[in-house]
Amino acid sequence: MRIALIGQPNCGKSTLFNQVAGYKAETGNFTGTTVKFTESKVRVAGQVVEIVDLPGAYTLEALSPAEREAASYLRSNEVDVIVNVVDASRLALGLELTLELLPLDKPVILALNMMDEADRLGLHIDGLGLQKDLGTPVLPLVASKGRGVKGVFLKALEVGKNGSKSKVNHFTKSENAGERHGQARMLAEKFVQQGERRISRRDRLDDVLLHPVWGYAFLLFVLYLFFQAVYGIGQLIEPPLLAFFDAITQGALAPFGSEGLIAEIILGVMQGIAAGIAIVLPYLLPFLFGLGVLEDIGYLPRVAFLMDALMHRIGLHGKAIVPFILGYGCNVPAVMSTRTLEEPRDRYLAAALATLVPCAARLAVVFGLVAFYLGPLAAFALYLFNLLVIAVTGRILNSMMPEDTPGLILEMPTYRTPTLKNVAGKAWFRVREFVVEAWPLLILGSAILAALNFYNAAVAFNLLVRPLTWSLGLPSEVGVPLIFGILRKELSLVMLSQALGTVNFGAVLSVPQMVTYATFVMFYLPCLATLAVLRRELGTRSMLAIAALTVVVAQLAAWIAWGATLLLL
Amino acid sequence: MKTLLQISPGDSVRVIDFDGGINLRSKLTQYGIYPGDCLHLLRKAPLGGPLLVACNDREIALGRGVAEKIIVELQHCE
Numbered sequence: 001m002r003i004a005l006i007g008q009p010n011c012g013k014s015t016l017f018n019q020v021a022g023y024k025a026e027t028g029n030f031t032g033t034t035v036k037f038t039e040s041k042v043r044v045a046g047q048v049v050e051i052v053d054l055p056g057a058y059t060l061e062a063l064s065p066a067e068r069e070a071a072s073y074l075r076s077n078e079v080d081v082i083v084n085v086v087d088a089s090r091l092a093l094g095l096e097l098t099l100e101l102l103p104l105d106k107p108v109i110l111a112l113n114m115m116d117e118a119d120r121l122g123l124h125i126d127g128l129g130l131q132k133d134l135g136t137p138v139l140p141l142v143a144s145k146g147r148g149v150k151g152v153f154l155k156a157l158e159v160g161k162n163g164s165k166s167k168v169n170h171f172t173k174s175e176n177a178g179e180r181h182g183q184a185r186m187l188a189e190k191f192v193q194q195g196e197r198r199i200s201r202r203d204r205l206d207d208v209l210l211h212p213v214w215g216y217a218f219l220l221f222v223l224y225l226f227f228q229a230v231y232g233i234g235q236l237i238e239p240p241l242l243a244f245f246d247a248i249t250q251g252a253l254a255p256f257g258s259e260g261l262i263a264e265i266i267l268g269v270m271q272g273i274a275a276g277i278a279i280v281l282p283y284l285l286p287f288l289f290g291l292g293v294l295e296d297i298g299y300l301p302r303v304a305f306l307m308d309a310l311m312h313r314i315g316l317h318g319k320a321i322v323p324f325i326l327g328y329g330c331n332v333p334a335v336m337s338t339r340t341l342e343e344p345r346d347r348y349l350a351a352a353l354a355t356l357v358p359c360a361a362r363l364a365v366v367f368g369l370v371a372f373y374l375g376p377l378a379a380f381a382l383y384l385f386n387l388l389v390i391a392v393t394g395r396i397l398n399s400m401m402p403e404d405t406p407g408l409i410l411e412m413p414t415y416r417t418p419t420l421k422n423v424a425g426k427a428w429f430r431v432r433e434f435v436v437e438a439w440p441l442l443i444l445g446s447a448i449l450a451a452l453n454f455y456n457a458a459v460a461f462n463l464l465v466r467p468l469t470w471s472l473g474l475p476s477e478v479g480v481p482l483i484f485g486i487l488r489k490e491l492s493l494v495m496l497s498q499a500l501g502t503v504n505f506g507a508v509l510s511v512p513q514m515v516t517y518a519t520f521v522m523f524y525l526p527c528l529a530t531l532a533v534l535r536r537e538l539g540t541r542s543m544l545a546i547a548a549l550t551v552v553v554a555q556l557a558a559w560i561a562w563g564a565t566l567l568l569l
Numbered sequence: 570m571k572t573l574l575q576i577s578p579g580d581s582v583r584v585i586d587f588d589g590g591i592n593l594r595s596k597l598t599q600y601g602i603y604p605g606d607c608l609h610l611l612r613k614a615p616l617g618g619p620l621l622v623a624c625n626d627r628e629i630a631l632g633r634g635v636a637e638k639i640i641v642e643l644q645h646c647e
Contacts, residue, residue: 308630
């Protein structure tokens, strides 16, 4: 049996899904977090059922590709039961979609989510009355706390087994969006009683956070704090871990001496392992945790609101800020999230610019090299420079592609208190990708490079990109790390230690060289995974165009950074 | 006749019509804004930034280009 979860954006479908399936779907307090289907087999009352988490859709008459996908899937595939998740605190809106679902030839269960939020707002919902009028089961739910989850799926199983279809009644016939809008409002008026509101915190909070002056001050403050926290925590963990791995490496090498192929390879493997745990994870973990908190509170749409005017200058509107922010975690979900933009031009532009955003892996390079040796301010400056380059690139691309966007339309979600379980689950979900996929590659790459070094084969690779490294004033040894960096961006740092033969970069690279290298790595060629997703979303030609663009941008930016560093020193 | 862009923050208005194609209309109705609905303008972002309106219990940010195409009349409504 297959149960599909559907609901309007940001009503908590993925939260419900994760409650039963473990953390498998991205969640966040803004619209359009889920852009693809996530499927999971789950055991409910001794029976295995498949649960599908669909992207949020305001309506089945959809416009954005993400919404269209959800609608066509519901109609075509073998869905046995539809669980319609509705934000109980805003019933009138959610019911519009429900009224579209009821006429489909499938049983529908209405799950009223966020009942706790409705309660805080003083709303009393007559679920039984609604159930009677709609002729379909209505159940209460607080997905974030796991309350009512079991009830919803037991009910879904029950109606799925009986094959009982929701009864058709006078509410289910409207084909017109305007009429449904009216009907939904009538239903909500009939079954929701407004008691006393217990909060108005949100209005006051937005008075500050969206304030024309304080809003921006706060935004800068948050970003600065975020940055400092990531750096501080990473700094705290990195040196002792590095020392620890140094000791282990010495121990592992002892039986083999320090010469010969085996010793070189063991050294390479150990360096790969150490780099993953001691250099990448200390920064990646706090970063992903912090991003999760910001996402779940609901601050990101406020950032979109504040940044809309600026985003217009690079030819996009505020909604495109989501790919950018996700890009700081990983470019892959960033490119995927451009699917929530309606216009193909916006998607192309947002995807191209999002690949210039330094992801967590490139963050490791910037922090491990620039922040570690030149201090956090230098790294901060590099991030600001990155924003500037993106803005200039955006302006140039924008002038080449005429704008026809209708502009920003974006919902501001209510602020929500993030739960530790969800934030930690989300951070782990994203870290696991690194541990499972990237880390083994990293270790393997490091070992291969060690072997190449032993046979002096790296020289050939280095020669291949020598024109590039020469033009940037870099030693030829960085050629191999740059080439391997296309596989995974972390490799451009990890393999740098292998290529230069030391983890103490300060001893072999000059300050301008470090800055130039980090800047080039920040921009040049997205990693393989990003290239693959660019191709899937935009096609081969666009992928190649974007790849070429990043190399040009990287070259120019690296020159500018080089010059600026020389001037400042 | 006024557009939403000409309204000051704090005012309530009723939506008369949308001055745009089917694309704009369906986008706005997707977010639950229909002709006849009541909008409450909460704030305007500086430097040509978006407007924040409350409509049917939902808060929505609208770019100026969009707000310009929403025809409204000043009316105190709930």
